Amino acid sequence: MQNTNHKVLVANRGEIAIRIMQACQKLGLGFVCVYTAEDSASGHVRMAKEHGGEKSLYRVSSYQDANELLAVADESGATAIHPGYGFFAEDYRFARRVTQRENKLIFIGPSWRIIRELGDKINTKRLARSLEVPTVPGSDRPVYDELEAEKIARQLFEFQEEQGIERPMVLVKASAGGGGMGIEEVYDIDLFKSVYRRIRSYSLRQFSDEGVLIEQRIKDFNHLEVQIVSDRTGKNPVHFGTRNCSIQSTGLQKRLEIAPGFDPSSINYTFDAQKVLDDITEYSLAMARKVGYDNVGTWEWIVTRDGRPFLMEVNTRIQVENGVSAMISRVNGQAGVDLIAEQIRVGLGEPLGYTQDAVTFEGVGIEYRLIAENPEMKFTPWVGRIEDFGWDKHEWLQMHTHVPTDVAYDIPTEFDPNLALAIIWGKDLSEVKKHGKEFLDELRLTGRNQGEESLKSNVNFLRIKTDEILKF
Numbered sequence: 001m002q003n004t005n006h007k008v009l010v011a012n013r014g015e016i017a018i019r020i021m022q023a024c025q026k027l028g029l030g031f032v033c034v035y036t037a038e039d040s041a042s043g044h045v046r047m048a049k050e051h052g053g054e055k056s057l058y059r060v061s062s063y064q065d066a067n068e069l070l071a072v073a074d075e076s077g078a079t080a081i082h083p084g085y086g087f088f089a090e091d092y093r094f095a096r097r098v099t100q101r102e103n104k105l106i107f108i109g110p111s112w113r114i115i116r117e118l119g120d121k122i123n124t125k126r127l128a129r130s131l132e133v134p135t136v137p138g139s140d141r142p143v144y145d146e147l148e149a150e151k152i153a154r155q156l157f158e159f160q161e162e163q164g165i166e167r168p169m170v171l172v173k174a175s176a177g178g179g180g181m182g183i184e185e186v187y188d189i190d191l192f193k194s195v196y197r198r199i200r201s202y203s204l205r206q207f208s209d210e211g212v213l214i215e216q217r218i219k220d221f222n223h224l225e226v227q228i229v230s231d232r233t234g235k236n237p238v239h240f241g242t243r244n245c246s247i248q249s250t251g252l253q254k255r256l257e258i259a260p261g262f263d264p265s266s267i268n269y270t271f272d273a274q275k276v277l278d279d280i281t282e283y284s285l286a287m288a289r290k291v292g293y294d295n296v297g298t299w300e301w302i303v304t305r306d307g308r309p310f311l312m313e314v315n316t317r318i319q320v321e322n323g324v325s326a327m328i329s330r331v332n333g334q335a336g337v338d339l340i341a342e343q344i345r346v347g348l349g350e351p352l353g354y355t356q357d358a359v360t361f362e363g364v365g366i367e368y369r370l371i372a373e374n375p376e377m378k379f380t381p382w383v384g385r386i387e388d389f390g391w392d393k394h395e396w397l398q399m400h401t402h403v404p405t406d407v408a409y410d411i412p413t414e415f416d417p418n419l420a421l422a423i424i425w426g427k428d429l430s431e432v433k434k435h436g437k438e439f440l441d442e443l444r445l446t447g448r449n450q451g452e453e454s455l456k457s458n459v460n461f462l463r464i465k466t467d468e469i470l471k472f
Contacts, residue, residue, distance in 0.1 A: 001027040006348055008108065009073045010034070010044075012084030013063055014402040015421060016320075017044035020082050023341035025051065032076040034060045034069065038412040043402040063087050066094055073105055080106035080348060089317040092116035108347035110295040110316045117291060118314040122175070122213075128311050131290060133283045136218065136302065136310045142175035142211025146196060152214045153192045160216060163306065172196055174203035175211035182206065185217065218302055218310070222246045222472055224261040224277075226284040226299040227325045229339065231346040234292030238356045239281050240325045240339065247465045249379040255458060256465055257321040257367040259328050263470045266429045270472075271307025280309045287314070296322070296343045305472060318343055323398065323423045324367035330360045364432040366424040366469065370401075370445070372417035374456040381417045382456040384449030385410050389419070392442045396435050398423040408447075419445075419457075429470065436466045 007030035010020045017033060021044070024031040033048035033056060048057040055076045060068040064087055073081060081098055083089040095112035098105045109115070118124050125140040137159055143149045153170050160168035167187060172195050174182030182202050186195050196212060204210045223245045230237035242261030245254045261280075262273035284299035298315040318340060326337040331354055346352055372382040386409045391399060401420035403409050411417050422439060426432025440463045447455035 001029065001345055001348075002350065003348065004028040006030070006079045006106075007032060007077055008344065009069065009076065009078035009081045009105075010048075010084070011063065011069050011081050012087060013039055013415070014042060014044055014418070015400045016084040016318075018047055018402055019340050019400055020084060020344070021047055021051065023338055023344055026338065026341050027345060029344070031056065032072065032078055033057050034063065034072055036060060036062065036414075038414045041404065041409060043404055046404070066097065070098070070101070070105075074103055078105065080108055080344075082108040082344065082347075083317070085317050085319060090115055090119055090315070092119060106348060108295070108344055109318075110293060110297060114291055114293060115316045118297075118316050121313055124314055125311075127290065128283075128287060131283075131286050133287060134308070134310050136215055136312065138170070138215030139213050142209070143214060144210055144212075146193065149196050149212060149214055150189075150192055153186070153196075154189060156214065156216045157189055163304070169217050171213075171215045171217050172199045173213040173215065174199055174207060174209075175213045176203060176207035176209040218304060220305050221302045222261075223248075223312075224280060224301045224303055224309070225319075225321070226281050226301070227319075227322065227339070228284055228288050228293060228297045228299065229342055229346070229352070230288060230293050230295065231352040232294045232349055233351070234294040235289070236352065236355065237285055237288040237293055238352065238354070238359055239285060240329045240337070240359060241361055242277050242281065243321055243325055244470055245321065247469065249373075249375070251379060253379075254321070255369050255371070256462055256469065257324050258469050259324045259365045260361065261470075262472075263364065263429050267470055269307070270305070273307070276303055276307055276309055283309075283311065295347055296339060320369070320421065321367050323400065323421060324365040327365035327398065327423050327425050328361050328363050330362055332358050333360065335362075363425055363427050364429050365426075366432050366436050366466070368422040368424070368436070368440070368462050369418065369458075370420040370422060370443075370462075371458050372411055372419055372447075372455060373458055375458050375461040379458070382449070383411055383413050383417065384447050384453075384455060386419070386445070386447040386455065388444050388446045390444040391422075391439065394435070394439070396425045397439055433466050433469065437463060440466075 010033045035045045058072045088094040092112040092115035095107040098107045125135045128135045156170045157168045200210045225243040227240040244258045244261040247256040264273040300312045302310045322339045326339045329337040373379045424436045
């Protein structure tokens with residue numbers, strides 16, 4: 001890092017806050033952290049106290065209060081702000097405010113215009129189609145004409161019948177809606193008109209906009225991702241491979257990620273898996289080049305059982321699972337890639353300094369999300385005190401956690417009960433599965449709640465699912 005005069009405000013909590021601070025240390029940068037009362041026992045608070053020096057830690061009432069965060073930035077002399085993931089990470093208004101206020105800060109993420117452009121799913125779909133990138137079939141703009149809507153729906157039913165789907169179905173969605181509001185499934189084209197009219201009326205009442213989207217609902221698929229990194233020029237983005245994030249909770253929340261996204265060297269797929277990986281990587285890079293993408297980002301894909309990829313969305317931020325991609329990546333033959341450090345470095349204006357030819361991959365990685373929850377009860381969060389948490393060290397293991405291992409820890413009820421990320425490496429799929437099970441078997445994780453009931457976690461769920469990774 002050439003310019004080390006920066007100080008980074010870490011506008012997040014827990015594991016990601018720790019990793020941002022660690023990345024700042026690697027780069028020789030100062031940092032300042034925030035915390036709430038509920039998080040006073042978090043490991044990120046301890047690290048800030050021990051390694052940040054004076055004015056390295058500020059208490060705030062909420063991680064989502066922009067005014068408080070910016071007041072901390074001014075008081076501490078921060079020159080940049082890292083939003084982590086969640087909270088303000090994909091809020092283009094916040095990113096714009098940060099960079100345009102009188103006391104300007106650097107937003108460590110893509111430029112606010114790119115966040116705005118790619119955060120709009122309709123706009124992203126339109127951009128993708130202009131580059132002949134496959135997207136989930138359906139409209140790429142709100143439809144206001146009933147005849148046009150019915151034509152799109154018929155095409156979607158025919159498309160699904162071609163795929164051999166026994167019970168085709170389309171989604172009719174209020175284009176101005178969100179959070180699952182104003183969505184209905186249609187299994188019979190003869191019923192489409194009545195559903196379309198109902199959603200259009202609902203959309204007008206709720207959102208003052210009659211626009212409706214018609215999309216195919218794809219059920220039997222794998223969820224793949226492509227990790228992109230680019231510097232502020234936006235001219236030469238590189239990829240750090242693919243990930244498979246198909247093992248999820250019943251609420252479709254990721255629980256286990258694997259890099260690369262498929263393993264045709266050891267698993268027989270019914271399609272050319274390597275071609276799919278190559279295609280989604282090149283599609284993602286083409287879009288990144290087109291918009292001048294200028295930081296880290298993830299292109300999310302659906303791959304159907306017959307090997308057809310469809311772009312789902314773009315996440316304009318660092319993701320939880322960045323570490324599993326870093327684990328198998330090499331730059332100029334060197335292991336130890338830190339994508340968060342790369343994000344900070346290029347976010348502060350440094351050139352990327354290497355091309356795609358310098359990025360190679362070795363082995364297979366697994367990321368386990370260790371969570372206090374009960375998979376047998378629809379992954380219901382468990383709340384209580386962790387009394388013992390520990391693991392054996394291995395050269396093939398990285399652990400990222402904000403949970404103290406030397407004292408008891410009460411899980412805050414205000415946040416998701418995520419405890420740690422365990423990232424495992426193996427020279428091939430067989431070895432990484434062996435290492436993963438070894439880690440889970442050695443893991444110590446015990447505790448009790450106020451009713452003296454033992455801690456519930458997803459460890460056994462992860463152990464069972466290890467046998468299924470990368471199978472379709």
